[in-house]
Amino acid sequence: MHRFVLAAKQAAASLGCRNPRSGGKNAALRCATSVAADGPSRGSRLPRPAREGTVRWSSAAKASPVKINEKASREKILTLESMNPLVKALEYAVRGPIVLKAGEIEKELRKGIKKPFTEVIKANIGDAHAMGQRPITFLRQVVALCTYPNLLDSPSFPEDAKKRARRILQGCGGNSLGSYTASPGINCIREDVASYIERRDGGVPADPDNIYLTTGASDGITTILKILVSGDGKSRTGVMIPIPQYPLYSAAISDLDAIQVNYYLDEENCWALDVNELRRSLKEAKAYCNPKVLCIINPGNPTGQVQNRKSTEDVIHFAWEEKLFLLADEVYQDNVYSEGCQFHSFKKILYEMGPEYYNNVELASFHSTSKGYMGECGYRGGYMEVLNLHPEIKGQLVKLLSVRLCPPVSGQAAMDVVVNPPIPGEESYSQFIKEKESVLNSLAKKAKLTEDMFNKIPGMHCNPLQGAMYAFPRIFIPSKAIEEAKVHKMAPDMFYCMKLLEETGICVVPGSGFGQREGSYHFRMTILPPAEKLKILLEKMKDFHIKFLEKYA
């Protein structure tokens, strides 16, 4: 694979390939990817960016050699050279080579192979239950009642849970969770989502017809992007995303052959979004594509910042002025920890800015059952709300959603509980609130703990974790280590994270998987392990980091 990239690099160089977006030393590599994308590419689109200097996924194949049929058989129809080059170029670091390596190490541990640690701690992904967080009882009660309605007669289930389950079941064909629902989701759940948004946003109205239930937020995001991407060459749709970003965005953009337009968050300023940077990025992008979409992640993933009201207003004004379609990824809206920080939905601010804005700015906002205090990732529940969508586009959206038939119905039921929780006076209210607050308080404490500990480690700097579930500290990597990483054909932070994994069993994701300013290095770590474990983990990281600095000094 690396030979392949290198060869492509030379090919790119000899073709004089220049990428208008990079200009950095990675230009050749970026071009290489697009040139290496063998076979004629469709249309006359510009070369697409690959993530800078990351180890490509396929290197994982090296880590775990697959038995290749030695026997002489003819060339496959589907090979690396004959497959869709857009898929080949796609990268998804959160489940990339480091996670594969972690899986291998776990297997070795089970086989009794000696390691300097006894377990792998997966701090790579925001998977709360995997880290021991307990499910919210009420949510599980409702979903179990829906799954096995005989339980509706069981005295051990509370009435408020039964009430919700009955309502959901009435919305299902044949009163069964096993029937398909309407493609945008069960109607009564869409209504509950609308009421939830109204309550959340202090009365700003929401229309159930604008709500679409989805298979996790990811499904909603890719669906909307799919509709938005069009054009060829210089008129190809550009999608503005933050750097660092959640790699779903770069993967979807790559898959759709859209143009990724980066705007950088300001690390010196707690990863704040700066409208001047948006302007710079947009202006540059206009030279080579048609930037139509602006994606915002708030609270930030992997960066954990919470956008203030002023910044949100500025962004909306900018989108209005520049005629950009806004995507607001708000899946961490319940995860706000820092004092003085508050979550403001884009929808709410948009309405408060007046009719010129709320009549015009096209907005899709996303939420999910996977994060917050519930952490129900496995259900793949989520929703999106759209505003100012052209009526015909709504038709197109419904059509597109209908091809995948419907979102998983138990996920829809879980989403319903999130937007329609027990209210004061109901039987389950106090337990629900207790469980919810216990999760959120513990997350807030861990956010603070992580920030404090990281900032005590020499050669590490961590911005406050205002929200979400991750720390994204900056790490100093000595030049000797960078050289050694180069020898291994790895990005320096990938090298760092691999070493960390091999020596401590701690699995974190290198910053290069999210994107970062050139020459800076980071990793993303979740704050989800239980507090005691987290403390030990942070201590281990500290020891590792100091040793690493010494070794490569």
Next chain:
Amino acid sequence: MPSLRALLSRRLRALRAMAMGSGSMGSMGSMGSGSMGSKREPVLSPSSMNAAIRRVQYAVRGPIVTRALELEQELRQGVPKPFKEVIKANIGDAHAMGQKPITFLRQVSALCLFPPLLSDPSFPEDAKARARRLLAACAGQSVGSYSASPGLDVVRADVAQFLQRRDGIPADPNHIFLSSGASEAIVTMLKLLVWGSGRSRTGVLVPLPQYPLYSAALAELEAERLSYSLAEDRAWALDLPELRRALKEGRGHCCPRVLCVINPGNPTGQVQSRECIEEVIKFAYEERLFLMADEVYQDNIYGEGCEFHAFRKVLAQMGPPYSDTVELASFHSLSKGFMGECGFRGGFMEVRNLHPEVLQELSKLVSVRLCPPVPGQILMGALLNPPEPGEPSHQQYQEEKAAVLRALAERARLTEQLLNKIPGIRCNPVQGAMYAFPSIQLPPRACAAAQAAGQPPDLFFCLRLLEGTGICLVPGSGFGQREGTFHFRMTILPPTEKLQLLLEKLGNFYTNFVKEYS
């Protein structure tokens, strides 16, 4: 900007009032003018959107279904209609038609979703044993955690064992990918296969009539769809010369790389003979085509003398050079069979002879969507580990399963018989799957009226049928059919008595319709 905030509460009140007045915020767009802010041309408009998406069509949930939902709404509001209920015979949605879930599957699911039930004595021990095993495989023992992207390891191993039991051919769990229904896996596989431009663009051979997931996915991926017609006069059998013709024609303008087979057929209900499968495999080998076998109706076989043969089994039994060369992806799902659990979005695919590097690429691609819904994986795990003889749930499980399959077989025959009694309608035997796809003759004047209404004639008929009787079918044009022929697809899922009534109503309506237009 801060001055805007001062106006906030007044604006909100005004907005609220407007929303109440109009009853819907959906109409906000039309009101903007003057002081309320003028409406500009949107960023995302029909002319600026992804043109490939515009071309996507999906008839199973198309205009007929939209109208059916409206009619249901009107019935609820008390609007008088010549019928009391809308019967949705448009989609293979068993539970919506009153089929009861298999108790054991739901018990295992409920136990996994709410583990305190593991100490509830009213749940049988075999269900608890399955639930404990599946929970142990979930990170943190919770179905709320992400699974590995290809699915839970134990369920992939279960699938491998199931395939071995079914076919006597071993399967490698590493070559099994759980999915969000079969549809997702089919689209994922196609995504890997489609590339190139102009004459090197991937062409995909699909049957005609076909299940519109294929045409929709190919439109979205901008692949070339190459249709091979099934032989209606031979009970919709797959015809090799026709396959050759379609391939040859396709080679004239694109690069055919993939051959999709649906067996048992949807919407056509045929069950492919073993001999025919061998021919298809040889053809794929000779012509270097990647095979995709959609086998989601494998449990739904009714025709006498018909038997399901998995492509993977026949492929393996044919031996080299076929068995170690032909690249094959086969698909299965929770949505059909006797369980009919569509809402859980569970399914799997097995790949054979896939290039190891491509296997890595596939793993990467599925990782972007994180994981298939875990409740669907759990249900799959329960389905593949049914109660064994001697276990407490065994008898009930077998009875429930047999009852569903018996009823479906009975309805398949009933539907064929009753449809063939209607002059002008001809229905092939429903050998398998869940649908009848009869041909209907439509009078020239009806075709003219349809043309005037801008509709394909069979859509025109189906819409009229819906308005007149409440019966919701899908016109053949949504699946594709030979030029000049007309069909509709009807599920055989309504309970037998209702189905009988439906078929009578359908016959009467059709007879009157033909009279009206002749």
